[in-house]
Amino acid sequence: MSRADWEVVIGLETHVQLSTQSKIFSGSSTAFGAEPNRQAAAIDIALPGVLPVLNKGAVERAIRFGLAIGAKVAPRSIFARKNYFYPDLPKGYQISQYELPVVEGGTITVQVGEGDNAYEKVIELTRAHLEEDAGKSLHEDFHGMSGIDLNRAGTPLLEIVTEPVMRSSDEAVAYARALHALVRWIDISDGNMQEGSFRCDANVSVRKKGTEKLGTRREVKNLNSFRFLKEAIEAEIAYQIETLEDGGTIQQATVLFDPDAGETRAMRSKEDAHDYRYFPDPDLLPLVISDDWIARVKGEMPELPTALQARFRDAYQLSAYDAATLTASREMAQYYVDTVAAVGAASAKPAANWVMGELAARLNKEGRDITDAPVKPAQLAGMLARIADATISNSAAKKVFDALWNGEAASADEAIEKQGLKQVTDLSAIEPIIDEVLAANPKSVEEFRAGKEKAFNALVGQVMKASRGKASPAQVNELLKQKLGAA
Amino acid sequence: MLELSLNQLAAGLSAKQFSCVELTQTFLDRIAALNPALNAFITVDRDGALVQAAAADAARAAGAVGPLAGIPIAHKDIFCTEGVLTTCGSKMLENFVSPYDATVVARLKAAGTVMLGKTNCDEFAMGSTNENSAYGVVKNPWDLSRVPGGSSGGSAAAVAARLAPAITGTDTGGSIRQPASLCGVTGLKPTYGAVSRWGMVAYASSLDQGGPFAKSAEDCALLLNAFAGFDEKDSTSAERETEDYTRLLAKVPADPAKPLAGVRLGVPKEYFGDGLAADVRAAIETAIVEMEKLGAVRVEVSLPQTELAIPAYYVIAPAEASSNLSRFDGVRYGHRAAQYKDLMEMYCKSRAQGFGREVQRRIMVGTYVLSHGYYDAYYLQALKLRRLIAQDFSAALAKCDVLLGPASPTTAWPIGQMADDPVQMYLADIYTVAINLAGLPAMSIPCGFGAGGLPVGLQMIGNYFDEARMLEIAHRFQQATDFHAKVPAL
Numbered sequence: 017m018s019r020a021d022w023e024v025v026i027g028l029e030t031h032v033q034l035s036t037q038s039k040i041f042s043g044s045s046t047a048f049g050a051e052p053n054r055q056a057a058a059i060d061i062a063l064p065g066v067l068p069v070l071n072k073g074a075v076e077r078a079i080r081f082g083l084a085i086g087a088k089v090a091p092r093s094i095f096a097r098k099n100y101f102y103p104d105l106p107k108g109y110q111i112s113q114y115e116l117p118v119v120e121g122g123t124i125t126v127q128v129g130e131g132d133n134a135y136e137k138v139i140e141l142t143r144a145h146l147e148e149d150a151g152k153s154l155h156e157d158f159h160g161m162s163g164i165d166l167n168r169a170g171t172p173l174l175e176i177v178t179e180p181v182m183r184s185s186d187e188a189v190a191y192a193r194a195l196h197a198l199v200r201w202i203d204i205s206d207g208n209m210q211e212g213s214f215r216c217d218a219n220v221s222v223r224k225k226g227t228e229k230l231g232t233r234r235e236v237k238n239l240n241s242f243r244f245l246k247e248a249i250e251a252e253i254a255y256q257i258e259t260l261e262d263g264g265t266i267q268q269a270t271v272l273f274d275p276d277a278g279e280t281r282a283m284r285s286k287e288d289a290h291d292y293r294y295f296p297d298p299d300l301l302p303l304v305i306s307d308d309w310i311a312r313v314k315g316e317m318p319e320l321p322t323a324l325q326a327r328f329r330d331a332y333q334l335s336a337y338d339a340a341t342l343t344a345s346r347e348m349a350q351y352y353v354d355t356v357a358a359v360g361a362a363s364a365k366p367a368a369n370w371v372m373g374e375l376a377a378r379l380n381k382e383g384r385d386i387t388d389a390p391v392k393p394a395q396l397a398g399m400l401a402r403i404a405d406a407t408i409s410n411s412a413a414k415k416v417f418d419a420l421w422n423g424e425a426a427s428a429d430e431a432i433e434k435q436g437l438k439q440v441t442d443l444s445a446i447e448p449i450i451d452e453v454l455a456a457n458p459k460s461v462e463e464f465r466a467g468k469e470k471a472f473n474a475l476v477g478q479v480m481k482a483s484r485g486k487a488s489p490a491q492v493n494e495l496l497k498q499k500l501g502a503a
Numbered sequence: 504m505l506e507l508s509l510n511q512l513a514a515g516l517s518a519k520q521f522s523c524v525e526l527t528q529t530f531l532d533r534i535a536a537l538n539p540a541l542n543a544f545i546t547v548d549r550d551g552a553l554v555q556a557a558a559a560d561a562a563r564a565a566g567a568v569g570p571l572a573g574i575p576i577a578h579k580d581i582f583c584t585e586g587v588l589t590t591c592g593s594k595m596l597e598n599f600v601s602p603y604d605a606t607v608v609a610r611l612k613a614a615g616t617v618m619l620g621k622t623n624c625d626e627f628a629m630g631s632t633n634e635n636s637a638y639g640v641v642k643n644p645w646d647l648s649r650v651p652g653g654s655s656g657g658s659a660a661a662v663a664a665r666l667a668p669a670i671t672g673t674d675t676g677g678s679i680r681q682p683a684s685l686c687g688v689t690g691l692k693p694t695y696g697a698v699s700r701w702g703m704v705a706y707a708s709s710l711d712q713g714g715p716f717a718k719s720a721e722d723c724a725l726l727l728n729a730f731a732g733f734d735e736k737d738s739t740s741a742e743r744e745t746e747d748y749t750r751l752l753a754k755v756p757a758d759p760a761k762p763l764a765g766v767r768l769g770v771p772k773e774y775f776g777d778g779l780a781a782d783v784r785a786a787i788e789t790a791i792v793e794m795e796k797l798g799a800v801r802v803e804v805s806l807p808q809t810e811l812a813i814p815a816y817y818v819i820a821p822a823e824a825s826s827n828l829s830r831f832d833g834v835r836y837g838h839r840a841a842q843y844k845d846l847m848e849m850y851c852k853s854r855a856q857g858f859g860r861e862v863q864r865r866i867m868v869g870t871y872v873l874s875h876g877y878y879d880a881y882y883l884q885a886l887k888l889r890r891l892i893a894q895d896f897s898a899a900l901a902k903c904d905v906l907l908g909p910a911s912p913t914t915a916w917p918i919g920q921m922a923d924d925p926v927q928m929y930l931a932d933i934y935t936v937a938i939n940l941a942g943l944p945a946m947s948i949p950c951g952f953g954a955g956g957l958p959v960g961l962q963m964i965g966n967y968f969d970e971a972r973m974l975e976i977a978h979r980f981q982q983a984t985d986f987h988a989k990v991p992a993l
Contacts, residue, residue, distance in 0.1 A: 063583075064601070065702040067736060067737050106834075293875075
């Protein structure tokens with residue numbers, strides 16, 4: 017038996033913190049990083065007599081999500097109480113949606129892998145529901161006691177649950193990335209993973225290939241980076257396969273991932289699972305969402321990444337991979353759209369290459385957001401136009417890009433002018449250079465005539481070098497062939 | 504001053520026959536004299552009351568004020584009052600001072616009332632006798648050896664003993680109407696959603712309603728005008744136009760001898776069955792005859808699901824209570840055990856020490872009925888019964904304007920009589936709990952006296968948000984009778 021004999025089954029539950037100014041059931045601020053308990057009002061600390069009032073902004077964000085994934089937005093959903101005792105859960109229950117969630121179904125299409133092995137996969141979602149976050153227990157620095165910070169208590173969350181349809185950690189990460197991009201795209205969350213605004217729980221099980229029955233799952237909690245998500249799932253798969261192959265059984269459990277040790281550890285088993293005693297919260301009326309409300313939200317939705325990807329593929333002949341990469345964020349897509357709009361659809365492909373290539377690499381290297389890229393779409397478009405009309409070669413374009421990036425020139429034309437990067441297209445200027453090169457390299461000429469294609473390329477290289485990059489490679493090619501009588 | 508209606512008190516203040524401070528002092532003195540025997544108040548805020556009274560005098564001197572400006576009142580100790588102890592009758596909250604006012608409290612404050620203090624009640628409003636208070640049982644002013652009813656027993660006893668002209672209460676399964684009946688005062692439970700629950704410490708959220716106790720229906724109407732109405736802080740509060748609960752009281756009847764002409768009184772036969780004490784039955788029947796003399800027509804109706812109300816109530820109310828009371832965990836406020844070895848022990852000890860027996864019993868029942876495997880059998884069944892019960896009332900109220908019956912099967916019983924038999928005590932709620940399950944408004948008005956001169960209350964049940972009509976009928980009855988004006992000898 018080996019890894020190849022097993023099929024991995026993964027479902028993800030993602031807690032997305034919604035970007036409302038105030039909490040889901042109180043007016044307290046949701047801003048991150050305040051002094052402990054400074055953003056915890058009467059409702060958040062569950063004083064006697066307080067009551068929750070639902071924040072419409074949180075509902076609106078849930079509707080937006082439902083529309084974005086083609087799900088059913090429930091006309092009527094119910095808030096329930098999930099009862100358990102914990103010091104950072106002030107009411108002794110969490111208000112969440114249980115039997116009737118606000119969003120049901122929907123799909124997210126993801127690109128898995130790159131290059132030849134890339135494929136597209138449709139991930140089915142089970143549901144998404146609104147709930148409140150708990151506070152935080154702080155176990156350090158309190159001399160044997162625990163500290164409680166209730167600033168986070170009552171922060172609005174959308175819990176997004178997939179069907180168990182992912183078959184590898186790559187698929188899980190691809191889904192998580194696509195979801196992360198989507199929630200930021202539709203502006204329902206800042207997606208800040210360091211601050212816990214986007215956390216994944218992975219339900220992992222394995223089964224023998226060819227069998228139908230799902231294996232016993234273990235749930236890896238609270239993964240707040242894509243790398244940890246991948247590592248945790250891999251560690252869990254390895255553990256489960258090894259256990260089963262050694263003749264053991266998997267116990268249903270909740271586990272935590274220790275990134276330092278690279279392994280998962282059981283937190284609690286099914287035996288000590290809580291009975292949460294869910295029941296409808298009598299303090300809140302059923303959440304009723306009218307068709308009008310949905311229509312209004314729909315009218316305010318931005319064009320979705322899937323729609324843009326289709327447009328990129330159809331109108332600009334981009335590959336699915338390129339289209340997905342360019343729509344990784346709304347800002348990147350906007351940058352690309354602006355660039356193409358300025359330079360013209362004929363340069364859509366080179367524009368994609370530059371945005372995903374040189375621009376992305378530079379941004380990454382300097383840790384900048386695309387919104388504050390020193391080279392603006394109009395400037396990039398100007399440069400692409402000069403490539404298209406053969407004013408500059410690709411290698412010269414890199415120098416132009418540098419100049420624009422470093423602020424040495426305000427436009428591509430200025431950079432070309434200043435640095436003298438204009439391609440020499442005047443035949444009378446190139447011919448003497450070619451003649452000189454042919455005269456100086458009789459051996460190469462000989463080899464070419466003997467049928468060696470490589471020799472031709474060497475000659476082109478010599479001409480380009482002699483012209484200091486200003487000659488157009490296409491022209492050089494053509495002229496050389498004429499001179500060598502090979503045209 | 505003790506016997507004046509709220510309108511008469513306001514008139515006396517306006518005419519400067521007495522000042523707010525004098526009025527307040529009068530009631531404070533009476534509380535000082537009688538409360539040691541009655542135990543109706545948990546907290547008396549003497550200094551605060553006099554400060555508020557002086558402010559009310561100043562406001563009256565300065566000009567236009569509302570009808571309740573300077574009127575002394577008190578609150579059931581289940582309403583949060585900023586800066587004044589709010590115990591809920593529990594050891595759990597023996598040191599709890601709320602940093603905010605309940606909406607009912609805030610609105611009565613804004614109306615210029617003077618708060619004398621906080622009245623005793625069954626712990627977290629759970630009980631029918633006031634014996635479940637951590638601060639001792641309240642005595643019935645008509646017979647100090649008897650219970651005042653509950654859970655708002657302190658409020659009812661205090662109004663009966665004229666310790667305050669008007670006091671708030673809460674009613675989850677009869678906690679206003681039953682003590683009003685047993686103490687011979689007027690008490691009204693509004694339609695669910697009519698009064699904000701913000702700051703009213705929850706027992707069973709889907710059933711709890713705040714309401715007034717006073718000497719008359721007219722006074723209750725004035726209080727409701729001050730504190731009822733939509734509140735954005737309570738999602739279950741009804742968003743309706745502002746109601747004037749007194750609007751039908753001043754109407755001059757076409758025939759002064761028949762002020763109830765055209766009123767149809769529904770009499771449910773199930774409310775007059777075997778469990779009803781003879782003296783209570785006699786007083787109720789006499790009251791109905793009196794109303795017929797005033798022009799009303801008696802209509803026989805049926806509420807077939809009446810017997811199912813108690814089991815439904817004693818599933819739903821404890822279920823909600825078990826969750827509502829989870830916040831009392833000793834972590835942030837309230838009682839925390841002095842010694843514990845870990846978190847679980849801190850929870851267990853704090854709650855075992857902080858909660859009394861009846862509260863613990865209901866938390867256990869509620870936890871049980873919500874547990875996995877029992878939810879469908881108990882909680883869901885109870886919700887179904889609840890719908891059937893509401894349908895019963897709708898059908899009956901389609902045939903009449905109000906329903907009439909007793910609020911309690913007996914007059915006040917001796918302290919200790921049912922203390923060891925909770926089920927027997929639950930059964931005494933037979934005439935009141937169904938109304939909360941249906942969410943209807945209902946009130947109890949004094950309608951006579953039973954054996955031993957103990958007061959009997961007539962329960963009147965109205966249609967949704969039809970309090971004004973119910974108050975009008977009660978008012979006409981009170982204009983023609985003087986049961987409500989009788990005062991116990993103290």
